[in-house]
Amino acid sequence: MAGHSQFKNIMYRKGAQDKKRSKMFSKLSREITIAAKVGGSDIDSNPRLRLAIQNARGQNMPKDNIERAIKKSEAGDADTYEEVRYEGYGPGGVAVIVEALTDNRNRTASAVRSTFSKHGGNLGETGSVSFSFDRVGEIVFQGGAGDADTVFEAAIEVGAEDVQSDESGHIISCAFEDLGDVSNGLEKALGAPESVNAVWRPQTMTPVDEDKAATLMKLISLLEDDDDVQSVYANFEVSEDVLAKLTAA
Numbered sequence: 001m002a003g004h005s006q007f008k009n010i011m012y013r014k015g016a017q018d019k020k021r022s023k024m025f026s027k028l029s030r031e032i033t034i035a036a037k038v039g040g041s042d043i044d045s046n047p048r049l050r051l052a053i054q055n056a057r058g059q060n061m062p063k064d065n066i067e068r069a070i071k072k073s074e075a076g077d078a079d080t081y082e083e084v085r086y087e088g089y090g091p092g093g094v095a096v097i098v099e100a101l102t103d104n105r106n107r108t109a110s111a112v113r114s115t116f117s118k119h120g121g122n123l124g125e126t127g128s129v130s131f132s133f134d135r136v137g138e139i140v141f142q143g144g145a146g147d148a149d150t151v152f153e154a155a156i157e158v159g160a161e162d163v164q165s166d167e168s169g170h171i172i173s174c175a176f177e178d179l180g181d182v183s184n185g186l187e188k189a190l191g192a193p194e195s196v197n198a199v200w201r202p203q204t205m206t207p208v209d210e211d212k213a214a215t216l217m218k219l220i221s222l223l224e225d226d227d228d229v230q231s232v233y234a235n236f237e238v239s240e241d242v243l244a245k246l247t248a249a
Contacts, residue, residue, distance in 0.1 A: 036073035137179030158185030202235030
């Protein structure tokens with residue numbers, strides 16, 4: 001996909017998630033609970049919790065939900081969850097990384113493996129595809145945050161490394177270790193972001209045709225629909241025409 005393909009891919013998947021707001025809130029709540037359990041409930045001293053709350057607010061999650069998620073960590077509800085990363089290949093040899101928070105590793109692994117195998121893919125060992133991705137910080141703003149020049153200047157001022165803008169919005173990238181500082185600086189300059197995440201960014205893209213892209217989109221959608229799965233990343237590339245057909249379907 002030429003041009004700002006990454007942004008459009010993010011927005012396509014995000015649009016699919018927006019139709020399942022209750023499930024999204026559940027996943028956001030889980031991340032808040034785990035972040036508070038690991039680093040404490042003080043957002044000033046817990047960057048992970050601060051980012052989790054930023055994301056929740058960006059998705060219009062009610063304040064009461066956020067507070068309940070933090071309180072769960074104090075009640076010990078996060079004790080049984082662990083972070084797991086799965087890696088594999090989808091249709092056309094596309095590399096896929098799946099991040100999960102689970103209280104039953106066997107259940108989650110079985111579900112993820114089954115989804116891969118039913119949609120032309122196969123699950124590999126940890127590290128089998130992540131070597132071809134970079135771990136970076138990514139902050140997404142909608143178009144209303146400002147024009148391309150305004151956002152670019154604000155991003156460079158706070159230490160970001162790259163900015164992609166189009167009519168839909170802006171993606172700002174930074175070093176993984178700088179994500180907290182950069183997101184805080186941007187929030188002061190541009191307002192609340194749509195999302196703030198540590199992501200796996202592919203070093204190279206794998207072109208796929210319409211048939212493989214359709215199957216791959218289904219694979220990603222089903223993985224994201226799993227209650228235990230928090231995020232899915234893939235290095236596929238499709239043409240603008242194919243993307244238009246898929247998003248209109």
